[in-house]
Amino acid sequence: MPARVPRVIKTEALVLRHRRLGDADRIVTFLTPGRGKRDAVAKGVLRPRSKLAGHLEPATRVEVVLAHGRTLDIVTQAQTLDAFGGLHEDLDRLSTAMYLAEMADRFTIEQEDTGDLYALLHAALLRITRGDGLHLVTRSFELALLDAAGFRPEWRHCIGCGAAVSAEAIAWSALGGGLVCPACRPAHPDAAALDAATLKVLRAIQDGPYEQAARIRLTPPLAAALERVMHRLVESVAERELTGQRFITEARRAGMAATAAAERDAGAAR
Amino acid sequence: MHDRRADATASPIARLIEAFHRLPGIGPKSAQRLAYHVLRAPEEEARTLAAALIEVKERVRLCERCFNVSHQSPCSICLDPSRDRTVICVVEEPLDVLAIERTRGYGGLFHVLHGVISPADGVGPEDVKIAELLARLRDVDTEVHEVIVATNPNLEGEATAMYLARLLQPLGVRVTRLARGLPAGADLEYADDLTLGRAIEFRQEVR
Numbered sequence A: 001m002p003a004r005v006p007r008v009i010k011t012e013a014l015v016l017r018h019r020r021l022g023d024a025d026r027i028v029t030f031l032t033p034g035r036g037k038r039d040a041v042a043k044g045v046l047r048p049r050s051k052l053a054g055h056l057e058p059a060t061r062v063e064v065v066l067a068h069g070r071t072l073d074i075v076t077q078a079q080t081l082d083a084f085g086g087l088h089e090d091l092d093r094l095s096t097a098m099y100l101a102e103m104a105d106r107f108t109i110e111q112e113d114t115g116d117l118y119a120l121l122h123a124a125l126l127r128i129t130r131g132d133g134l135h136l137v138t139r140s141f142e143l144a145l146l147d148a149a150g151f152r153p154e155w156r157h158c159i160g161c162g163a164a165v166s167a168e169a170i171a172w173s174a175l176g177g178g179l180v181c182p183a184c185r186p187a188h189p190d191a192a193a194l195d196a197a198t199l200k201v202l203r204a205i206q207d208g209p210y211e212q213a214a215r216i217r218l219t220p221p222l223a224a225a226l227e228r229v230m231h232r233l234v235e236s237v238a239e240r241e242l243t244g245q246r247f248i249t250e251a252r253r254a255g256m257a258a259t260a261a262a263e264r265d266a267g268a269a270r
Numbered sequence B: 001m002h003d004r005r006a007d008a009t010a011s012p013i014a015r016l017i018e019a020f021h022r023l024p025g026i027g028p029k030s031a032q033r034l035a036y037h038v039l040r041a042p043e044e045e046a047r048t049l050a051a052a053l054i055e056v057k058e059r060v061r062l063c064e065r066c067f068n069v070s071h072q073s074p075c076s077i078c079l080d081p082s083r084d085r086t087v088i089c090v091v092e093e094p095l096d097v098l099a100i101e102r103t104r105g106y107g108g109l110f111h112v113l114h115g116v117i118s119p120a121d122g123v124g125p126e127d128v129k130i131a132e133l134l135a136r137l138r139d140v141d142t143e144v145h146e147v148i149v150a151t152n153p154n155l156e157g158e159a160t161a162m163y164l165a166r167l168l169q170p171l172g173v174r175v176t177r178l179a180r181g182l183p184a185g186a187d188l189e190y191a192d193d194l195t196l197g198r199a200i201e202f203r204q205e206v207r
């Protein structure tokens, strides 16, 4: 006999994703504070009169009651606690939230301990909602998530020999997960140069606290350099590019084109 | 009890029940009823059903303009001279075209994305027919002034709509979104905050 499982649990949760099941049902993936990541079936949720509808959207914080089912748990009640309304005001915020949820889902295994990932994701969604800089929120979440998942990148010492890395010749390896010194660099064919300013910010974000790192002024080139490093790192751990990264980039590009067009039109009108 | 799964050795009736059971929304009881209905029906009816099943797989294709499913390309909607060519309604799936057509309140053209941007499911902007929509709007012969984005009112549908709005802005087309509010028959008590908030925001005069 397997260990007895409680028949009903009531928990708050962040909704990571949902996928359709049959005509009117959905499988919803929840991230919970104490019970890790869990899938559950929301029956009839696609019917317009469903009491669950609208309370199980990704990137919302909900309170749910899950009943233990034969194959999958069943959502019996759901109530939105926080819809993070500010996320929906702007596509860059929304695409960032989608990327964070995708990462949280990708880097966890169902029903396994997810540590303080719930608190990390919740904090990140609140920061996006209140209008914090998206680059800093995202980099801070990526570094903390990699740490929680056992892939903490090394930004102080060489991953090969443990020597402190001097400020003159800094290189890093995405596959190795951190800095490499000149002597160890040949052993890491993917190693690339890293400038001192980028490294300084990576360390500040990793060391925290967030509020202190948030005081750093990220110029656009610095923000872009940080994004390139973290994308390569996340990609090498996930062993593929995350779709959310691509969507953020495409959405930003479309935004810049739209702004340029608007400015051109305004210029023509003058 | 032997395994109900359809394999070559199962009886023809068991295989038919199993085949019906695989269809969406058909439970085991309904599958049995359908199978016995076919068994009792005249042979002609069974042949018509079988032919329709084969034909739908062999002859139905995607319209080269709007990507709706059709037996011809361009489809009958795209070719219909009475339709308003200045408006395109963008939907996620072919079934959404049917739903909008049923309202009889829309007389413009369509564009079917065949999905919606959803990073959690590995679906990015290039995995749905967005580039094809841009190509239609950039066409020198285009008469389109307005694009109505009718993606589903959920996170993915909203993100896709906002992304389309950004892409289409430089083209000078008006981009609109379906109004959002409470569904007919809904109960305020059970409405989620986002829906209720929008219903208040987009309230209308009582006439």
Ligand SMILES: [Zn+2]
Residues within 6 Å of the ligand: B063, B064, B065, B066, B067, B068, B074, B075, B076, B077, B078
């Ligand atoms: Zn067509």
